[in-house]
Amino acid sequence: xxxxxxxxxxxxxxxxxxxxxxxxxxxxxxxxxxxxxxxxxxxxxxxxxxxxxxxxxxxxxxxxxxxxxxxxxxxxxxxxxxxxxxxxxxxxxxxxxxxxxxxxxxxxxxxxxxxxxxxxxxxxxxxxxxxxxxxxxxxxxxxxxxxxxxxxxxxxxxxxxxxxxxxxxxxxxxxxxxxxxxxxxxxxxxxxxxxxxxxxxxxxxxxxxxxxxxxxxxxxxxxxxxxxxxxxxxxxxxxxxxxxxx
Numbered sequence: 433x434x435x436x437x438x439x440x441x442x443x444x445x446x447x448x449x450x451x452x453x454x455x456x457x458x459x460x461x462x463x464x465x466x467x468x469x470x471x472x473x474x475x476x477x478x479x480x481x482x483x484x485x486x487x488x489x490x491x492x493x494x495x496x497x498x499x500x501x502x503x504x505x506x507x508x509x510x511x512x513x514x515x516x517x518x519x520x521x522x523x524x525x526x527x528x529x530x531x532x533x534x535x536x537x538x539x540x541x542x543x544x545x546x547x548x549x550x551x552x553x554x555x556x557x558x559x560x561x562x563x564x565x566x567x568x569x570x571x572x573x574x575x576x577x578x579x580x581x582x583x584x585x586x587x588x589x590x591x592x593x594x595x596x597x598x599x600x601x602x603x604x605x606x607x608x609x610x611x612x613x614x615x616x617x618x619x620x621x622x623x624x625x626x627x628x629x630x631x632x633x634x635x636x637x638x639x640x641x642x643x644x645x646x647x648x649x650x651x652x653x654x655x656x657x658x659x660x661x662x663x664x665x666x667x668x669x670x671x672x673x674x675x676x677x678x
Contacts (some may be wrong), residue, residue, distance in 0.1 A: 435454070436570075440568040446641075455634075460476055465583060466548045472511060472548075476552055477547055480556075485505050490502070513540065525676065530595060544628060547596055551631030551634065562642075585627065586604075587606070588605060591625050595621075598620075598623040599629070607629070618646065
């Protein structure tokens, strides 16, 4: 397991949250389905640096991001099409469009590599935001784990519902049979990463600690330190402030 230091926050952090963050850091560093561990860490690094990108800053102030042209600044050896995906998802998610997505695919990203990229950016950013909320520096990103991507795609993933193909609960089988656990219905935010099942599993692990288990999402009686209505109020406000596309 990765060892993450919360001492700068000066407050105690629940054990399940610590475990979730450590699992995410190992997941981030590991070879995925379509990106190597080194590429995944580079994606997370680029996502962090996106907030300082001059092009992204100029686009945020524009009526439409398409009105501002240029190149993204980054220290990572990633092509501009990949950087465009990372930076826009990180800095301007509310204005993503199907036309923009199609341009990323035409530019060389596969549907599968795009989904994995979304998982890396969003999950690593979530941990960064957790650190920011505690008033402490973001954790150092992990060292990449050697190995090659598996390059496997779920057999039963279907197109036509969203921008990318997804696995519905009734279609999971074989290696993906555990994907939605005990949930009788899976919310679309979980299905959105199902083309790369390990990203969907990582999101569920994060949800278990930070929110509620997938099988409990539809249950309004679930509570933690605060009740479900309070949880949804906080979640909605945070989502709005973060310009959550979903």
